[in-house]
Amino acid sequence: MRLSAATLATMLGFAVPGSAAACDAGKRPISADQLSGTVTVLAAASLRGAFDQIGAGFEAAHPRTKVALTYAGSDELARRIVSGTPADVFAAASPATMRTVTDAEDTTDTPETFARNQLVIAVPKGNPKGLHTLADLAQPGVRVAVCAVDVPCGTATAKVLGAAGVALTPVAREPDVKATLAQVQHGTADAALVYRTDARAAASDVEGVEFPESAQAVTAYPIAALKDAANPSGAAAFMAYVLGHRGQQVLMDAGFLRP
Structure with missing residues (x-):
């Protein structure tokens, strides 16, 4: 059964900003500072400024992690994912480009709209x-x-x-x-x-x-974790950060519209 990003984030304990406790896919507790490793994020070019800030904020909240961000046109990123480029999270600038990835069954959950733009x-x-x-x-x-x-x-x-x-x-x-x-x-x-x-x-x-x-x-921006994510816990935590009040504040300050 596929879970929405919000549901997965809640299960992992990251739906509430500032939450220190989580669980590793329901197996054992993980505190925020126990998250580790690189979270590889492919993001639409129009997200560059906001996601640079979000990535830095996420790393500050989870000191043992590193966010590796790659920006390009959403269609180009979708093609890379379908062709096998490894990544943990995809943030697209339209539902249509996200569908390229979901149709290929390369996501682990239902994409969530995290912002809009015009x-x-x-x-x-x-x-x-x-x-x-x-x-x-x-x-x-x-x-x-x-x-x-x-x-x-x-x-x-x-x-x-x-x-x-x-x-x-x-x-x-x-x-x-x-x-x-x-x-x-x-x-x-x-x-x-x-x-x-x-x-x-x-x-x-x-x-x-x-x-x-x-x-x-008005363009909707969806985000999803990828099926072959090397760091699924990090992917879920990053998505929850984007969807949480800290990430949303960065996006609103950059001029994005609310989801």
């Missing part, structure tokens, strides 16, 4: 071209970068453009949201459609312009 128009500081709507992006001479259509931010972009009835000819289609935002940061694009959290993380270089159509493509 798009903004990222522009250079001061918004020199005065871009305030999706329609503005279609003006002649406006260079726009978007995510590739097969990654979650690209799927969300297609939805919002369709909702607004706007057709674009992007100057770049990037494999993940960080690379898309970099086009604005490097001056090779006047605007980019990226997640709110990414624009906020790069606030020294860009600003995010909100637009109403983004509410029609």
Whole structure:
């Protein structure tokens, strides 16, 4: 029988933040400081800043552990997992990419949504071209970068453009949201459609312009432990940390929406 992440975390004693006691798959008690080893986490590129903080917080709470984080586009990470790349936890930027992994029966539990996100128009500081709507992006001479259509931010972009009835000819289609935002940061694009959290993380270089159509493509972020996890106790504890109040606070501070 498969267990949800929340149920597994409760069984292991990590559902309540700060809990010192746990049990090893119901066999014997484990205290928080007895957790050990590396927890390998594959996470969507848009989670980089938040998960760097979450990983550091988890290590501080469990001094004998090390969190090894790898970031890339969710679709790329899902392909790696299905192809046999070893990892303990997968945090995706959409249910569709997580389904690639669950359909291959490579998870041990039902994925849990731990955050949501939505798009903004990222522009250079001061918004020199005065871009305030999706329609503005279609003006002649406006260079726009978007995510590739097969990654979650690209799927969300297609939805919002369709909702607004706007057709674009992007100057770049990037494999993940960080690379898309970099086009604005490097001056090779006047605007980019990226997640709110990414624009906020790069606030020294860009600003995010909100637009109403983004509410029609809010992206859910699921997390799951992987079937061949080398550190299943560490995986369950890490997931519980993400779902608990400490992890959730980091995510909200980064601009993510509540699950």
